[in-house]
Amino acid sequence: MPTAEPRPQHPLTAPAWTDVDVVLFDLDGVITPTVELHRRAWAETFDELFAGLALPPYREEEYFASLDGRSRFAGVRSLLESRGVSLPEGAADDHGLTSVIGIGNRKNAAFTRVLSRDGIAPYPGSLRLLDRLAELGVPLGLVSSSRNALPVLRAAGLEERFTVVVDGVTAEREGLPGKPAPDTFLRAAAALGSPPARAAVFEDAESGTAAARAGGFGLVVGVDRGAGRAALIAAGADTVVDDLEEMLP
């Protein structure tokens, strides 16, 4: 993960918002606790893979270092590389643990099974911030690496909340490089008619925070759902909160 010079922290004050015209949100771990579902599904998949290869067990830190915020198959490639495991890319319909695509598909089946069985509700503090920004008429965008962003938004009853959604499906269709590249955030800001300097970004992943920083966004808010305050600041967050309610304008 590339690190950057930390920018000075500024406390949450009303003026922090006065330079902001639009707000972009990551989804998993920022709006909905789907980060927990992703973490469990990845752990289940890599536990099985590493046991089969007689490798040391999967560690939760590996989620934050290699998978968090990255697109599905980029995450698999990054984690395998960190373990020195080389597997073929595989075919689109692979479901075995012998290829990059097979591993990603296997994890996705576990994720979608739990999402359709249990559903998902937004974090209450995130919902309060979305409500307040809507009252203030602030245009909102959603930028997620996930190809499951629309089903998750629908399950959470939030599909009407965002003027623009740039997700893993959009990125693939438009050939946009994923986080930590800034392109998906820049695409959403442009769709809302805002220069990045006048847009705020909320992110819980180091990769996503680095993407927002690289894009020159005016306010980058790290949301600590496990990545850690120091890691988010090092990746380029201006400030870090535990819950979006702390940012209510």
Ligand SMILES: O=P(O)(O)OC[C@H]1O[C@@H](O)[C@H](O)[C@@H](O)[C@@H]1O
């Ligand atoms: O497999 P999906 O749903 O396309 O999601 C890809 C990634 O999306 C990110 O938002 C999550 O932080 C990751 O945990 C997840 O792996």
